[in-house]
Structures are given as C-alpha cells and as structure tokens.
Amino acid sequence: MRLSSFVPAALALSLAACADQVDDPVDTAPLQLTHDDAALIEGTFVHAGSVVTFDSRVVGPEHALLHLDVNGVTLTADLDLAGGTFTQDGGLGALYADDIAALIALRDAIGAARPELVDSLHGKLLVRHADRMAEAPEGYTLDRRVIDMSTLSAEVSDRAGSCGNDGTTCLPGIGGYAYEYHDSTGHGCTATYTTYGNYASSCQGRCGAGCNWTWDDDMMQDCLDHDRCVDHHPTGGTGSGSAYCGDEFWDADGDYVVTYAAYCPN
Amino acid sequence: MATSGHRGRYDRGVRAAFVVFGAVLIACGGGGTPCGPRPGVVACVDDTPVTAATAREHLRPARAIPGKATPADPQAAAVDAAIRVELFAAEARRRGLARGATRAAVLNQALIADERARQRLAPADVAAAAVAALVQATPGRVAKIEAVHVRAIYLPDAATAEAVYAQAVGLDDAGFAALAQARSQDPSAASGGDLGELDDDHSPIELVRAATPLSEAGALTGPVALADGRFVILRAVAVRVRAESAEALDPRAREYLARQAEMRALDALAAELERGHRVQRFPQAFAAIAAAGHDGGP
Numbered sequence: 052m053r054l055s056s057f058v059p060a061a062l063a064l065s066l067a068a069c070a071d072q073v074d075d076p077v078d079t080a081p082l083q084l085t086h087d088d089a090a091l092i093e094g095t096f097v098h099a100g101s102v103v104t105f106d107s108r109v110v111g112p113e114h115a116l117l118h119l120d121v122n123g124v125t126l127t128a129d130l131d132l133a134g135g136t137f138t139q140d141g142g143l144g145a146l147y148a149d150d151i152a153a154l155i156a157l158r159d160a161i162g163a164a165r166p167e168l169v170d171s172l173h174g175k176l177l178v179r180h181a182d183r184m185a186e187a188p189e190g191y192t193l194d195r196r197v198i199d200m201s202t203l204s205a206e207v208s209d210r211a212g213s214c215g216n217d218g219t220t221c222l223p224g225i226g227g228y229a230y231e232y233h234d235s236t237g238h239g240c241t242a243t244y245t246t247y248g249n250y251a252s253s254c255q256g257r258c259g260a261g262c263n264w265t266w267d268d269d270m271m272q273d274c275l276d277h278d279r280c281v282d283h284h285p286t287g288g289t290g291s292g293s294a295y296c297g298d299e300f301w302d303a304d305g306d307y308v309v310t311y312a313a314y315c316p317n
Numbered sequence: 318m319a320t321s322g323h324r325g326r327y328d329r330g331v332r333a334a335f336v337v338f339g340a341v342l343i344a345c346g347g348g349g350t351p352c353g354p355r356p357g358v359v360a361c362v363d364d365t366p367v368t369a370a371t372a373r374e375h376l377r378p379a380r381a382i383p384g385k386a387t388p389a390d391p392q393a394a395a396v397d398a399a400i401r402v403e404l405f406a407a408e409a410r411r412r413g414l415a416r417g418a419t420r421a422a423v424l425n426q427a428l429i430a431d432e433r434a435r436q437r438l439a440p441a442d443v444a445a446a447a448v449a450a451l452v453q454a455t456p457g458r459v460a461k462i463e464a465v466h467v468r469a470i471y472l473p474d475a476a477t478a479e480a481v482y483a484q485a486v487g488l489d490d491a492g493f494a495a496l497a498q499a500r501s502q503d504p505s506a507a508s509g510g511d512l513g514e515l516d517d518d519h520s521p522i523e524l525v526r527a528a529t530p531l532s533e534a535g536a537l538t539g540p541v542a543l544a545d546g547r548f549v550i551l552r553a554v555a556v557r558v559r560a561e562s563a564e565a566l567d568p569r570a571r572e573y574l575a576r577q578a579e580m581r582a583l584d585a586l587a588a589e590l591e592r593g594h595r596v597q598r599f600p601q602a603f604a605a606i607a608a609a610g611h612d613g614g615p
Contacts, residue, residue, distance in 0.1 A: 079420060097422035099374035100402035122426055123433075143440070143568045145576070148377055156374070190576060192568045243518055283517050284529045285378075295462060295529065 082160045092173055096160060101153035107177040115173040117180055121150045126193065128180045130172070130308075135201040137308045139180075141193020146184065154185040155260050162263075175311055182259035183307045186277070191297050198305050219305050220272040221315030226250040229272070231279040247275050255279060258307040269315040271306035273299070354599045359396050359606060361597045362403040369605035372399040376606065381530075384482045386475035386540040386548055392603040400598075404590040405429065432586060438579045440571035448570040452563065457532035457556045459569040464557040465528050468493055468510035470550045471503035471543075478540035478548035485537060485550060493552045502547065511554070527551055 086093035089109070096103040107117040113132035118125065124144035130137050146154075158181045161168055168174030187193060202218075222229050226248030247256030248270045254262035255278035256270035277299035284295035352361035360367040375398035379388035406424035409415055415427035433439055451458065470485070470493075472478040481500050485493055494509025501510050512520070515528050527541040531553040539550035 097420050099371075100398065100405075100422050100425045102422050102426045123430060143572070145572045147576070152374075152377070190569075190572060192572050194568075283522065283525050285526060297461065 082157075082164060084165070087165075087168075089171065090173075092168060092171075092177055096153070096157045098153040098156040098160075099149060101149050103153050103157050103181075105157075105177055107173040109171075109173050113172065115176045117173070117176045119177070119180060119184070121146060121153060121184075124150065124193075126180065126184055128176060130176050130311075132172075132200075135199060137198040137200060138195070139193075139304075140195040141184075141187075143192045143194055145190045145192050146187050147189050151185045151187070151189070151260075154181045158182045158185070158260075158263075179259070179307070179311055182263070185260035186281075186300065186303075188281075188296050188300055191300065196301065196304060198308055200305075200308065219309045219314070222247055222256055222270040222272060222275065224248070225268060225270060226256075229256070229275060231255075231275045232272075243279070245275075245279060251278075253278070255282070258303060258310050269310045269313065271303070271310060271315075273303040273306045277303045353597070354602065357602075357605060359599055359602045360400055361595070362400055362407065363595050365403055365407075367396065367399045367403060369602065372396050372603075372606045375399050381538075381541070383538070384479060384486070384540075386478050386542060390603075392606045393600070395606055396598060396603060400591070400596060401425075401587045404587060404594060404596075407594065408586075408590055429583065432582060433579065436578075436582050438575055438582060440568065440575040443571045443574045443578075447574055448567055451570045451574060452566050455533040456558045456566070459566050459573055460561050461559040462532065462556055463559050464514045465531050466514045466554040466556075467512050467524075467528055467531065467551045468497055468554055469503070469505060469512050469524070469552075470497045470501040470510050471505075471547045472500065472540065472550070473502055473547060475540065475542075475548060478550065482537070482540055482550050485552065488552075489535075490552075490554055510552075514557075524549070524551070528553075532556060 081098060082094065082096050084092065084094040091106070091108045093106045093108075094104070096105070101122050102120075103122075104120045105118065107115060107119075110116045111131075111133065114134070115130050117128040117130075119128070120126075124141065124146060126139070126141050126144075128137070128139045158178055161174075161178050169178050184193075227246070227250055228244060229247050230242040231245050231247075232242050245251075245255070248254060248268075254268075256272075256275035257263065257268045257278075258271055258274040259268075277296060280296040280299045350364060352358070352364045352366045355366075357368050357370070358366045359369050359372050372392070372395045375395035376391055377394065379391045380394070381388050402421050402425045405428040406421040409424035409428040409431070412428070412431065414431055415424050418424055418427070468490070470481060472481055481496065485496055488496060494511070497510030498506055500506075503510075505512055512524070515525055517525055521543075523541070523543050527538060527549060528551055530536070530538050531551060534553050534555050536553045536556075537550065538552075540548035541551075542548055
C-alpha cells in the first residue's frame with residue numbers, strides 16, 4: 052500500500068464512522084413536522100424521555116380527524132362541525148405525569164414555533180386536544196365519548212351551576228368570582244364562592260391545562276368545577292387518579308369542545 | 318537499506334493515518350471525551366453528559382415520601398429521571414431497538430415497549446383473579462371516593478412527626494387512637510384523634526389535600542407540614558366508595574395493576590442498568606436545573 056493512500060483511506064474511514072455517530076440535526080429537534088399543509092399536519096415531538104406522534108387531517112368540510120400517540124397510548128378525536136358532533140376515544144389507555152408534561156410541552160412548543168397552525172381546523176384540533184388531555188386525571192382510563200354539539204348553548208351565569216354536567220354554561224368575562232360546584236366528600240353537592248380566570252392562580256375555569264397565552268379563552272362553569280376539584284385533591288402520584296375528579300373531567304367535555312373558538316357572548 | 322527505507326515510510330504512513338482517524342473522531346464527538354463536572358452538566362452516564370436543560374424537562378412537583386416530613390428533592394428526582402432515559406436509550410441500542418433513531422426519548426420509549434412485551438405488562442395481561450381481588454379488597458384505588466373518615470396525630474416538629482409515624486405503621490384503629498391520645502398536640506387527642514369524615518368545604522383544605530392519597534381503611538399518610546407549623550399524620554378509619562359495576566371497574570383495575578407492575582419492572586431494570594454503567598451525579602450543579610416553572614396548573 053502506498054504512503055499516499057493511507058491518509059485518504061483513514062480520512063474516509065473516520066468520516067464514515069463520524070456520520071454514524073453525529074445526530075442528524077433534523078432528527079434531534081424536539082418538534083418535527085414531517086407534513087404540514089392545509090390538509091394534513093403530521094409529525095413527532097419529544098420531551099423528557101416521552102414521544103408524541105400526531106396526525107391531524109381535514110377529512111371534509113369543517114371536519115377534522117386527529118390521531119395522537121403519547122408514549123404508546125393512542126388518543127383519537129373526530130371534530131365534525133358540519134355534522135355537529137365531537138367524538139373522542141382513548142382506547143381505555145391512561146395518561147401519567149410524564150405523558151401530561153409532554154402534552155403541555157407540545158402545546159407550548161407549537162404555540163412558540165408555529166402559532167399559525169391554530170388558525171386551521173386540524174391545527175386547532177391538535178393543539179386544543181393536547182391541551183385538554185393534559186387535564187386528564189393520572190391513571191384514569193379514557194373511553195369513547197360522543198358529544199352532540201346541537202344540544203349545547205352559551206348561557207352566561209355565575210349562579211346557576213350544579214354538581215352534575217352544567218351543559219356549556221359560560222362564566223362572565225375572562226375572570227372574576229363565581230360559585231364552583233362539586234360532590235363534597237362526606238356532604239354531597241356543595242358550592243363555594245371562588246375566583247376564576249385571570250383572578251385565579253392557575254386560570255381556574257379555563258378549559259385546558261393551566262393558563263394559556265396563545266389564543267383567546269372563555270371561562271366555563273364545568274371547567275371551574277373540575278379545576279377546583281383538582282386543587283382540593285391533587286393526584287399525589289400513587290393511585291389511579293380516578294378517585295376524586297374523573298366525573299368533573301368528563302362533565303367539562305362539552306365546555307372544552309365549544310371553546311375551540313370564541314364562544315361566550317361576553 | 319532499500320527495504321528499511323520502505324518500512325520507515327510505511328510506519329510513518331500508518332502513524333499519519335491513525336492521527337487523522339483520531340483527530341476526526343474527536344472532532345465529531347466520537348473520540349470518547351471523558352464526561353465530568355463542568356458548567357451546565359449535572360450528571361454523566363458513561364461519557365454522555367446529562368445537562369441541566371435536559372434534567373429541567375423532568376422537573377415535577379415535589380412528591381411526598383411516606384413517613385418523611387420533607388418531600389423528595391424535585392431536582393435530584395429530575396436528574397435521576399434524566400439518567401434513566403440515557404440508561405434505557407443505551408440499552409435500547411444494545412438490543413438493536415428503534416434502529417436509526419438518535420433521539421434518546423425515542424430509544425427510551427422503544428425499550429419500555431420492549432419490556433412491556435417481554436414481561437407481559439399490558440392491562441390485558443392482568444389476571445382476572447387479580448382484578449377481582451383488588452376491587453374486592455381496595456375499591457377506593459379505582460372507584461370514586463365519596464367520603465374519608467380519619468384520625469389525626471398533630472406533632473410540633475418534623476423529627477418528632479417522623480418518629481411517631483414509624484410507631485404508627487402497622488397499628489390498628491385502636492392502636493392509632495391510643496397513640497393519638499398519648500402524643501397528639503391537638504384538642505382532637507381526647508377522642509383518639511377522631512376528625513370524623515372530612516368535608517371539602519368545611520375541613521381545612523390542608524387536611525383535605527393531605528387525605529387524598531387515603532384510598533382504603535387503615536391507610537396511613539404523612540407527616541404533612543401545616544401552615545401553623547405543626548405536622549399531621551392521618552389514618553383512614555373508613556373510606557366510602559361509590560358503588561359501580563364490575564364492568565366499569567374492570568379496565569381501571571387492570572390499568573392500575575399493570576401500571577404498578579410496570580413501575581416495579583422498570584425500577585428494577587434501571588437499577589440493574591445503573592450497576593452496569595459508569596453513572597456520576599454532580600449535586601453541586603443541581604441548582605442550575607431550577608428555572609421558571611412551566612405553567613402546568615389545573
């Protein structure tokens with residue numbers, strides 16, 4: 052072998068080894084959109100050891116379908132505004148602290164990097180469903196639910212709640228004081244006068260995890276009831292998470308769906 | 318001489334090739350640069366640094382430790398979680414999982430999925446008898462809790478509270494009541510610490526929150542620090558659970574049992590992998606993990 056052939060051969064060999072080891076810069080970005088147009092948003096997101104894959108697509112006029120996989124749990128959401136239904140299914144899977152943190156981080160990552168996605172129906176479905184499912188009680192098995200949106204109305208009240216599903220009752224404005232209603236341990240249905248929205252520490256009453264600065268929000272009675280339940284009964288990380296606030300989570304379902312867009316007349 | 322000269326040129330060529338090979342590998346990060354304490358690095362897994370930014374993604378609210386008055390350090394827990402991801406990613410590479418993936422999270426999840434399949438950890442793998450036993454013995458773990466009747470022991474400081482908690486472990490209701498009468502620094506001591514059923518609206522919210530983990534009679538929780546400076550230990554006298562059908566409880570019980578089994582399996586695997594790798598933690602750097610917390614409220 053000639054001397055002049057050693058160095059180029061070594062260079063080629065080491066560069067090949069290098070190519071195997073250096074991360075592809077595209078592959079290491081937390082948020083990767085593999086497809087992004089008016090019909091389909093598809094990609095992956097990684098956060099703290101978690102992996103979220105998503106496929107949100109327009110399947111008809113005012114109709115979008117989302118598949119969201121969170122660490123192996125598949126969540127689907129079918130938003131049919133033309134037909135007036137919203138169908139979601141968690142396949143009896145359950146979410147835990149890491150899954151929930153990843154969903155919140157996905158919401159915030161899209162809000163920071165691609166806020167315009169929320170302007171499309173399938174983009175809004177992706178971001179808002181991630182936001183919503185980040186409120187699921189830890190360990191709570193998520194089944195199939197169908198909401199008939201034609202039965203919902205935007206009544207505004209801060210005095211007309213109940214411990215059951217209050218339909219889609221709006222609270223006045225974006226913050227203030229209202230009664231929250233819940234099944235009190237030991238004493239049945241009770242009500243407590245409390246702060247909500249931008250008067251409250253974590254924007255209680257907003258339908259979604261914590262506060263949000265990306266889109267306008269309506270404040271809803273059932274979302275306030277759920278948020279206050281969580282405040283009284285933090286998950287603690289040991290149980291199924293369904294013991295206290297599962298009912299309130301599902302009662303807030305319709306409220307969450309209707310507040311995709313500006314909903315409350317105030 | 319001609320042979321010797323040729324050999325000399327050959328040796329120089331080999332040496333030059335090694336220099337080039339080594340230089341390029343070091344430049345591309347594959348040269349095995351030793352990992353150690355340096356700004357922004359909170360741990361090392363072999364020669365892979367775990368940065369404060371990576372650990373920050375794992376920050377969660379502090380979790381209570383049964384019997385301890387102080388919750389687990391969330392920064393140390395975040396470092397442990399980030400180390401686990403690196404260990405699992407390394408093991409996934411060794412097993413040939415998720416070929417082509419470079420992101421540690423993807424490899425981490427590939428390993429978890431592999432373990433689920435190998436050890437049959439899915440909810441569908443849970444035996445029907447185990448589901449029935451759970452629902453029969455401890456329904457509060459999977460059904461809505463309507464009321465919790467508790468006894469409490471109030472104590473003046475963390476050390477005393479931890480010592481009394483240790484004494485309370487394993488006691489029955491009468492034993493706990495006697496301990497409360499002897500040690501609790503609260504008017505409720507006279508009645509063996511009996512607080513009755515807690516009420517979301519009229520009981521102190523600190524107690525309501527503290528009692529949330531109590532899902533079955535005899536369960537113990539605490540010590541929990543109270544705003545007045547005392548610490549409280551709670552024991553469930555009775556837990557009233559909403560009656561639900563077996564069909565409704567079955568998936569929740571399966572999920573609960575599968576999750577418990579998975580956590581045990583992954584904890585054991587992480588411990589085993591840590592013994593097989595060179596893992597270093599740099600607690601002096603943990604402060605760098607703390608940052609403005611994300612808005613993840615209710």
